[in-house]
Amino acid sequence: MSLVLAETIAGVKPSKTLAVSAKAAELRAQGFDVINFGAGEPDFDTPENIKDAAVKAIRDGQTKYTAASGTIQLKSAVQNKLQRENGLHYELNQLIINAGAKHTLFTLFQTILNAGDEVLIPAPYWVSYPDMVALLRGRPVIVPTTAENNFEITVADLQKYITPKTKALVLNSPSNPTGSVYSREKLQAIADFLAYKDLYIISDEIYEHFLYDGARFCSIAQLSEKIRAKTIIVNGVSKAYSMTGWRIGYAAGPEAVIQAMTMIQSQSLSNPTSIAQAAAVEALNGAQTSVAKMLAAFQERRDLICQAFQEIDGVACRCPQGAFYVFPEVSALYEKSFQGQKIRNSEDLAAALLENAHIAVVPGGSFGAENYIRLSYACAPENIQRGLARFKEFVQNLR
Structure with a gap:
């Protein structure tokens, strides 16, 4: 053998x-x-106030294990951020802290995918989406877009590619690599079409703070309770606060999904770094200048x-x-x-x-x-x- x-x-x-x-x-x-x-x-x-918070956490002895889903302090900071900036309320048991948004996505795919489940991924896409899905025995289904349509999917695209095996759709706005930003109107059309479809929507919002020429950010989860109930928001502090190496991401979504992610995390990561979590609290709660x-x-x-x-x-x-x-x-x-x-x-x-x-x-x-x-x-x-x-x-x- x-x-x-x-x-x-x-x-x-x-x-x-x-x-x-x-x-x-x-x-x-x-x-x-x-x-x-x-x-x-x-x-x-990384801004000085965030680094200072990490140093203080070290000196205060915040160097032990935390809860698998993250500290209460950081989950509360995420809860407040989502309410303050996005008008979305989530209970603490609907939130999880991970080791970067990439880890959030991987843990999420682990949680929802069975062998052969299909995930719709609009192209151009962030390089890791298809490989994550494939690694977890899912099937990445690439949905092509065009420059003429601002590299954004339409309801017609979804009608063409959704099958009974479709488990999730990945939306990334603002987009890596294209820089496209879905308008509220375009998201509303997608939301109306998906409202009665049996699939998850994974909304990767890691670049939400970087917008130009009057573009406005909208999360698809804001558009209706029916859509919010099937959407998992993925975000983190890496980009907005220049904290890529600190490795703190988070997800907000249905309690059953978040609790299953927490169970997986308890057996894999244990918890995100306690010191980085303390720094992220300051990033989200502190001055945003x-x-x-x-x-x-x-x-x-x-x-x-x-x-x-x-x-x-x-x-x-x-x-x-x-x-x-x-x-x-x-x-x-x-x-x-x-x-x-x-x-x-x-x-x-x-x-x-x-x-x-x-x-x-x-x-x-x-x-x-x-x-x-x-x-x-x-x-x-x-x-x-x-x-x-x-x-x-x-x-x-x-x-």
């Missing part, structure tokens, strides 16, 4: 965004001046990168309404070559840009959109300018 790994491992890929950042760091260590547009995290430091400052900076950077792309032939870049990514269409560059190196797809383009221009981008194929690449503008304006100048020069040298 030979020992083998689980069959599900064979169909799962490593996170491309993390792989790109690791490769960029490797080249930097070799002395190359690499500009990293791959990272999905703010480049700002840092969020406004980051948003203003991202607005400036978004305008800068979109303007720079307008000056690059063969690249079409929509200006995003939210998050901190641009998702330019680059297929006009395919079938060209850089110094004899053929560019056939987004993977080839990303590799050539990293090797020759020393700029790190994420290939669109990883997001289910082969004709695109993703760039994060969560980096200094001078790096955006230098990086896009290199991109332009690279394109000018394609033959």
Whole structure:
């Protein structure tokens, strides 16, 4: 008898965004001046009041196990945030704290999926959704969208792809990678259609605070009690408070789902880090000025990168309404070559840009959109300018 790994491992890929950042760091260590547009995290430091809260928690001895679902203090802070910002009330037993929103999603999929259950995932999608579903023996069903429709699904799309095996729909607004933001009206149409469908709605709202040009955030859970009863909100403190490494996410939803997630977490994670939970309490309850400052900076950077792309032939870049990514269409560059190196797809383009221009981008194929690449503008304006100048020069040298 030979020992083998689980069959599900064979169909799962490593996170491309993390792989790109690791490769960029490797080249930097070799002395190359690499500009990293791959990272999905703010480049700002965690605000001082949040760090101070963590230090105080350490000094006060808050270094032990907590309840599996998180501390009462943090769940209360999440409860208040949802009421204050989203007009949604959840009881504490309808809330769970996890080790980052990614862990929230994984635990949620563990909770609701049986083998063969289908999950509708609009494309372009965040790279981890399909692999999470596949790893848990579900079936990711990719629902294509178009740039003409702002990369948003419609009721017609749902009618085409929903089957008796559909267990859940993933909605991500503002979107990673496209920066699209569903309007209340578009969400209402989806909500009206799904109100009597027997499926869960997973609303990934991690970028809710990063909105531009008057775009307004709406959670589908706000639209009716019937929809709220089948929606699980997924969020966290990583993006809005520049706390990616602290690993605190949370979910709000039906009590039965949240309690099942808590049971799984009690047997896997035990609990999120006590010190990070104390810091997250301050993030949610404390002054929110840092969020406004980051948003203003991202607005400036978004305008800068979109303007720079307008000056690059063969690249079409929509200006995003939210998050901190641009998702330019680059297929006009395919079938060209850089110094004899053929560019056939987004993977080839990303590799050539990293090797020759020393700029790190994420290939669109990883997001289910082969004709695109993703760039994060969560980096200094001078790096955006230098990086896009290199991109332009690279394109000018394609033959």
